[in-house]
Amino acid sequence: MQHLLKSTTVVFCLLLSMTLQAQTKPAKTKPKPTGDPRIEKLLAKMTLEEKIGQMTLYTTDWESTGPTIRDGYKNDIRSGNCGALFNSHTVPFTRELQRIAVEETRLKIPLLFGYDVIHGYKTIFPIPLGEAASWDLDAIERSARIAATEAAASGLHWTFAPMVDIGRDPRWGRVMEGAGEDTYLGCRIAEARVRGFQGKGIGNTDAVIACVKHYAAYGAPIGGRDYNTVDMSERFFREYYLPPYKAAVQAGAMTVMASFNDYDGVPATGNKYLLQHILRDEWAFKGFVVTDYTGINEMVKHGVVPDDKAAGELAVQAGIDMDMQGAVYQRFLAQSVKEGKVKMAQIDEAVRRILALKFQLGLFEDPYKFSNAQRAQATILSPENRAAARDVARKSMVLLKNANQVLPLNKQQKIALIGPLAETKNDLIGNWSGAGSGADCVSLLEGLQNAGMKPVAVAKGCAIDSEDQSGFKAALDAAAQADVVVLAIGERADMSGEAASRAYITVPGAQEALLTALKATGKPVVVVLMNGRPLTIPNIDRQADAILETWWSGTEAGNAIADVLSGAYNPSGKLTMSFPRTTGQIPVYYNHKSAGRPFDPNSKWTTKYIDEANAPLYAFGYGLSYTSFKYGVPTASKTAFKKGESIVISVELTNTGNVDGEEVAQLYIHDLVGSVTRPVRELKAFQKVMLRKGETKTLTFTLSDKDFSFFKQNMKFGSEPGDFEITVGGNSDTDNVVRVSLK
């Protein structure tokens, strides 16, 4: 499979950003009739309370991800106080609730059902950070497509995904839900996921509405602590954090979720600059905006409003159409309208947007069209879906170390399978695993058995997060019977994700000590990491013979890991987030600036730590293969080019090893002199290519001046004449350079 990202797509996010700086004053909300007579007719019949009901989203009693404020959601449906529900799925349950809405309410407006379908509904795919490491946009789109198909058949209309928050701080547990640290890659993956979820269009029974979240900059909480303050310059925001939301909107995402954090001192839920000025005026977003869970209420704690009622007024005026779980709109909005603090026109505008999607889904013609037992039966956990999950899972795995070619294992070797994650299933489907169940998951032990690599001995050794070493003896006994140890260690599924920030991002408990004990036996040790974020693993890197990063890789985890360990699949994943050596280096990311005193190992007075290197342990873009690749020196079709022209960068890539394999060739640029400081390196294109052993291919990348554009000193988006270094290689840390000039 091959991805060729042409110059037109390379600059997609950037092009769309060109108008961002144009306006400075938020425009007034101007409600306009939609032009859809069905909506206007319905709106004319609605009471204020019924309108507010459409702007209200409650969880059912099945699940919650925060405080549960309303329990009587069925009565809320009956009274028209609630037009949308989340955490309600499966055919019988959604049919039962929908029946209440369309049979027992005055206006018979169907409900909208939402859910966090993040990396699968029942067939669980690798966590998004893992999928991103595949650098395979087709596979990522397919994963979202399958998730949508299963979810839609189970009665769902709407997923709270994709999460596109740029993550540069691995302490923040939610990096597992995103695509990593890079903006360009983040944009491409955001688009792929939206395409996957929404398929051929909203209204098809295999598509769900995408919700891009968490708007905006939720990925940059200070200290990596979830829900914390975000503070950054406008330039930084627009250049690194904002583009993926825009890419998702431009790819057609019809809903947006406001984030919990503040931006420039104003909570996103009440932030007119974000919700009106950027989203509506600059990007012409036509869908609706939902809060995050009790996001309106939380503005009181943020300290920008005195009480819930004022919070509701701020939210609606800023552009929040739907209140998730906070019940603020339901409790106070009618009063605010009566007092003249909120205009009826603002309410109408929000209701129009919500009704428009319900019409587009086709729910007024057939409110049950998505809840279909036959379709659910045919698609959920089907062999094809499981095969796709296995394929994406193995593509997501990153080989971090492979000393003395200890991997792949051969089937004659006697394996001791050790570690607290050797047999678990619940952890392998990871956090945010939708309706997925550990019971459907293939454990690593089962995967090895299925591959004909049945371990001669299995031992847990220790728990995931306990210091107790009493299980070490059994582990050492197991190792004594084997030729090689496969050690499955990492994080429990609840150690990353929402509300799961960690100050120590180590492999917790006694797991590292277990490795040390096993290493002392002299047997080669292959570490299989299962985790939801980059971890600090210098000790593991020093001691393990091989390290395979498998993330939490989903329902087919065990089979997929066995595919890689056995060599049935040659690993091709590359990291999309740097692995720091220690938390003291955080944030560490590849596209940093040079600073006035760039790092020089021989000079004290340069930007550095006196007790640790600057570079991460494993850089963005890094990942090994069972074969080796050699890059030729890149060449440019011309040394100088003008605005409006394109330039072609070519490089020869050879598979110099003994097996076929895929390589992710990455192209980075460095703007040597700009009106503002520029990163030392920025990803601008990549291709994932398969090469047979011994094969050479010439790769070409077409770039235009748009690829060299940025927010100049005057905040205008564009390019500046000057010299650029272009690097093409297998990670972000190569020196394979060609120089070009933009005139």
Ligand code: NOJ
């Ligand atoms: C809170 C999370 O921040 C958000 O991502 C999720 O969609 C909602 N809860 C609903 O579960």
